[in-house]
Amino acid sequence: MSNNPLKQYFRTPSLYFKLPSGGKHYGAEVVEVPENDELAVYPMTNLDEIAIRTPDALFNGDAVVRVIKNCVPAIKNPWELNNIDVEAVIIAIRAASIEGDYEMESDCPSCKEDGKYGINLTALLMEKKDIDYSKRLTVGSLEIKFRPLTYAEINRNSIKQFEVQRIIATLDSVEGEEQKKKMLEDGINKMNDLTNDIVTQCIDYIKTPETMVNDKQFIKEFLVNCDSKSLKAIREYSAQLREQNDTKPISIKCVNCGHDYKQPLQLNFTDFFA
Numbered sequence: 001m002s003n004n005p006l007k008q009y010f011r012t013p014s015l016y017f018k019l020p021s022g023g024k025h026y027g028a029e030v031v032e033v034p035e036n037d038e039l040a041v042y043p044m045t046n047l048d049e050i051a052i053r054t055p056d057a058l059f060n061g062d063a064v065v066r067v068i069k070n071c072v073p074a075i076k077n078p079w080e081l082n083n084i085d086v087e088a089v090i091i092a093i094r095a096a097s098i099e100g101d102y103e104m105e106s107d108c109p110s111c112k113e114d115g116k117y118g119i120n121l122t123a124l125l126m127e128k129k130d131i132d133y134s135k136r137l138t139v140g141s142l143e144i145k146f147r148p149l150t151y152a153e154i155n156r157n158s159i160k161q162f163e164v165q166r167i168i169a170t171l172d173s174v175e176g177e178e179q180k181k182k183m184l185e186d187g188i189n190k191m192n193d194l195t196n197d198i199v200t201q202c203i204d205y206i207k208t209p210e211t212m213v214n215d216k217q218f219i220k221e222f223l224v225n226c227d228s229k230s231l232k233a234i235r236e237y238s239a240q241l242r243e244q245n246d247t248k249p250i251s252i253k254c255v256n257c258g259h260d261y262k263q264p265l266q267l268n269f270t271d272f273f274a
């Protein structure tokens with residue numbers, strides 16, 4: 001209600017940040033980028049906190065999308081953001097919602113004792129850089145151009161991945177060797193097909209000496225029918241591009257024994273917000 005005298009006491013933005021991509025290539029229906037490129041980030045409400053603790057909602061991505069819209073109102077359609085920007089947004093929302101450092105628990109690999117460590121999320125956010133996708137991979141006489149995936153694509157892929165993993169996980173309880181063998185084969189085929197689907201999504205286009213192909217069905221057909229050496233090169237290049245977005249492992253000095261080690265930091269909502 002606009003006439004609520006308490007309105008001035010509602011939560012206010014506690015952080016401003018720039019998307020790693022700058023956000024300019026999205027349409028205004030995806031992000032309304034302000035003049036100075038800085039997006040306002042509001043701390044999470046109680047409802048947001050509840051939403052991200054609901055495993056089902058988290059799993060299908062709806063909760064994440066709702067929380068992003070609620071905390072970063074300039075973002076109109078989080079599904080269309082690329083994965084690099086989404087990770088930065090998630091860190092920004094977390095940083096805006098806590099006082100001081102983010103507390104992470106870690107088990108020391110040397111003394112096995114558990115310790116608590118503070119992570120400066122604002123510093124982490126600054127480290128998030130856009131990834132250059134303009135370089136093309138040359139395979140024989142083909143030039144392959146890649147693109148980052150959107151949050152919608154990543155979400156769909158992880159649901160499919162989970163389904164295949166679930167089939168494989170139930171194998172032990174299946175009676176009969178023949179049946180088990182068939183299910184395992186089926187699972188491996190599905191996983192392989194999914195990997196090809198993901199790599200197809202990651203390919204923007206393939207340039208041949210004659211023409212430029214961006215039809216996804218043509219590209220997938222090529223992946224299935226090219227020699228395995230080419231497929232391996234394409235998969236590896238695609239994975240390398242994605243890995244550039246991974247947050248560097250955190251350096252930890254064990255509070256119990258002083259051992260120095262590195263701990264990877266997962267920054268998707270499921271691990272980061274639980």
Ligand SMILES: [Zn+2]
Binds near residue numbers: 109255
């Ligand atoms: Zn230790």
